[in-house]
Amino acid sequence: MSALSYLDYLNSYISISLNDGDRCLIAHLNKSYFDEIEIHARTILAEWYSEQIIDAQSSLYIRNVGYLNRKLGLLTSKYHLNKNELERIENLLLNSEMIQLITSTIESIIETDARHQDNFLSDLLILIDAYTVINNSKTVFDQITKQVMQSKYYKQYLTEILSSTIKPIHVFFVGIIGQCAIPIHNPTFNKIYAEFFVKFYNGKHLTDNIAIQSCTLGILAQLDYAYLINDHSCISILRSIFINASSKVAKENHKNNFLLPILKIFNSLCIKSKTIACYLNSDQLVDTLLQYVTNQTDLRLNTNACVLLGHIVSDKQLDHLRISYKLTMKFVSLLDDYKEETNDILQSYLSLAIHTQIQSVIVDTYQLTDLIELSDDHPIIYDIIWKLSFHSNIVEQLIMRHDNFLKKLSLLPEMPAACGILQNVQLKNVPRLPIKDRLFSDIAVVSSRNDCLVIQKVHEYLEKSSFRIGTVQSSSEILLCISEETKHDCSCQAAIRQAVLDCKKIFLCTVKTPYRFDDWFRSLNIDEKKLFNTNESSIEKMMSEIQIDLNHNHNLPAIVKHTRIVSPLHQNIRINLTSNSSTPTLSLTTSLRQPPSVLSPRPPLKNIQSWTKGEVLEWCAKNNLNSFTKILTLYDGRSLLALAHVSRMSAPHMIINQLRNDCRRHGLNLSFVEFVRFQAALDDLLRVERLLTRRPAISTLAARYVLKRKPKNKT
Incomplete structure (x- = not known):
């Protein structure tokens, strides 16, 4: 031949x-x-x-x-x-x-x-x-590709692609070798990479030029993530490339080579920075990712799209798209099928676990068992369970079903996540008692370690203003540094929950943008607080407010968990009915010196147990409980009293979590202030009910006494 x-x-x-x-x-x-x-x-x-x-x-x-x-x-x-x-x-x-x-x-x-x-x-x-x-x-090819990247020709041809026609030699050095080589971090190269994206992709349609596409892939493989984290404009261009490439794939039904590299870049950035994950989020990107999550034709694309979705999806999007259950089950499936990518999947799961909807799905499907089984090989599981353990039902399952795991945690005192989980478990059963410890510090700064460079500036201002900085337990005021990193930091969440339970004054200072006021940030009722930032004028105003607050000795009492309700003997209870409603209103007047006065005759009161649904809604409206008028539409008086007793017998954070879950299902946002009004109104309601049930009992005894004595008097 x-x-x-x-x-x-x-x-x-x-x-x-x-x-x-x-x-x-x-x-x-x-x-x-x-x-x-x-x-x-x-x-x-x-x-x-x-x-x-x-x-x-x-x-x-x-x-x-x-x-x-x-x-x-x-x-x-x-x-x-x-x-x-x-x-x-x-x-x-x-x-x-x-x-x-x-x-x-x-x-x-x-x-x-x-x-x-x-x-x-x-x-x-x-x-x-x-x-x-x-x-x-x-x-x-590590050794030879490293020589190419360090040669004079690589920089020469990389620079030339910005100003001349791209030839095969440009593709060889920038495109092919760029993809084969382990990334070389060079500040000069990073600037040229950014200029390349601006020239060829900023506001432009995707090119069909194979040479430009190959060079793009080589540059994507060489991007320095540490540099890219601070270049939001370049990230925005990459996001546009991904969305446009996905649209092109959908129309022309052929694969685009940009999709997988960009997904991997985004996933790596989201692991390093939760702020970038927040910046990447958009409804358009989430919709695009969902297409790949439901499409099984390319497994790598499917897996990486799911991982990125876990990093960036918001609480609001989960609720609007109703994907909490399917997304959680998808992660369970990925952990079973892709052992070699388990770490990346778990990193995304850690981001996803902050959402209450996901926590509820994990509770309902008993996924804790599978997670705990992975803990020996993957320490990140402890961080995931720590984040989940802020949900009261997760804690309940840990106590009831995973006693051996809790014992194991007690043997890991050096692990912050293990200590955090145990602390959340202990908080469930420990009543809130008044704080008796002396407060040695003025203010505590709660922030994420990832924001340390910005936080240093805040510390300098506090020290310059002669504030004593201490821990959350030893301080009378709390400064929460708002950022997406802080929101995803379990130690920050635990510290703020402790401060809220202790009724300490919390100041808010924005240290890094963008961020979202969702998940546990909602409990801070941020809309009703002043929000400072790290520029000089704002920090000076914040220092002034903190000083004024300290001067007024603004230390609220701690929340006390009551197991029964006792009315003080020195209070006179006055119950009135308005002309427009049969709902009783209650006012308390304190009188320490005067003896209780004799109550004048009043019109008969309707027993609260016999209230109709309409009367319950009237009671909500009268007490300005706007959110509760939506979630209590099916409650009658008997149900309302049951809710009152349950709320008094449970820890405050458990009740507010459950009520917030109900509010979210109706698209509502329950503020902490409204929750306090609700608790106060329930206290009044229980006092009224106790008074109403006591009177008939006394009348009955009196009648029996009279009937029993009548025959004796006749004789």
Whole structure:
């Protein structure tokens, strides 16, 4: 067989393999023609390395082998191949002879620019590009690609793509080597990368130019995340690229190579910064991600889209889209199916676990058991359970079902998450008692460690103003540094919950934007508080307010958990009925010196147990309980009294959490102030009910006494 005939013979098998489906290709991996194809490709590479001229047919053959090798490489990431199948693909593509040939060829290109304009280079690019989709190729080519990135030619061609026509040599250095190389962090390169995105993508439609697309992929692979975190404009461009590429895929029904790299970048950024996760969030991006989460055709895209959705989705979007249950179950499925990506999945699960809706699903589906089983191999599980344990029902399940896990936590005193979980468990059963400890400090600063650079400025102002800075327990005032990082920090949530239970004054200072006032931030009733920020004039105003508050000795008493209701003997209870309603109103007047006065006759009062639903709503309206007029529409008097008794017998944070859950289902936001009004109104209601039930009892006893004594008097 002549050389040309043999080339046609091999090309025919390449064509058949490219047209075959993935499953068919996997089934034929052991066919001998695959070995022949790779051997002949190495022969042509060796000829070019020895500076021989490559004819058009051989050049086209290398291009076709590149397409075939890329398809083979994608099989390793798209499917769960068995050991033999993985080894077969590795032997075909990553055998020592091929690796050595490619390495030597790249070395010859960076030694001199004599062959930088060679026509064969455009086909060689496609062959080397096949290795960009293989996971371990970066380590295989690490040494040679590092030399390329540090060579004078990389910077030269990277700079040229901003001002000249992109040629194969630009694609080789910036696109192909950029994808194969482990990222090199260079401030100069980072600025050029940002300029590249501004030039080619800012406000523009996605280009169909293959050369620009390849360079884009190389730059995406080299982006320094530490630099990118502070470049919101570049992140915004990447988000637009992702959304536009997704739209193009939906219209033209073909895959876009930008999607997966951008998803991986976003997921890495969200792990490093919750502020970036908040910045990335948009309804359009969430809708786009949901399309990939429900689409099972590309497993890598499906998994990474789900992970990013877990990082960025908001409390409001979960409620509006009604995806809490499906999203939670999707994460459970991912943890079962993708063991090699468990850490990334759990990082996203940690972000998702802050939402009350997700916590409720975990309670209802008893997912704690599965999470606890993963704790030995993945310490991040402790952080996830800590975040979940702020939900009262999660704590209930820990106590009732996972006693061994709690015992295990007691043996981990050095782990903050373990201590935090135990503290939340103990808070459930410990009554709130008045604070008797002496407060040695003026103010405590509650902030995330991730905001330390900004917080240092706040500390300097406090010290300059002569404030004594201490812990939450030892301070009379609390300064909460508002940011998305703070919201996701369990230690901050625990500290603020303690401060709220102790009725300490809380000041709010914005230290990093953007952020969302959702999840546990809602309990702070931020809309009714002044919000300061870190600019000089605002901080000075805040210092002045803190000082005024300290001067007035604004220390509210701690909340006390009551097990029964006792009316003070020195209070006179006056109950009146208005002309418009049968709802009783109650007023208390304190009189320490005067004896109780005799109550004048009053019109008969309607027993609260017999109230109708309408009368309950009238009671809510009279006490300005606007949220409760929505969630108590089906309550009659008997149900209202039951709610009153339950609220008095339970810890305040448990009741407010349950009421807030009910309010969210109606699209309402229950403030802390309204919750306090509700508790006060319930106290009054119980006093009224006790008074009403006491009077008939006295009358009955009196009647019995009179009836019993009548016969004796007649005789």
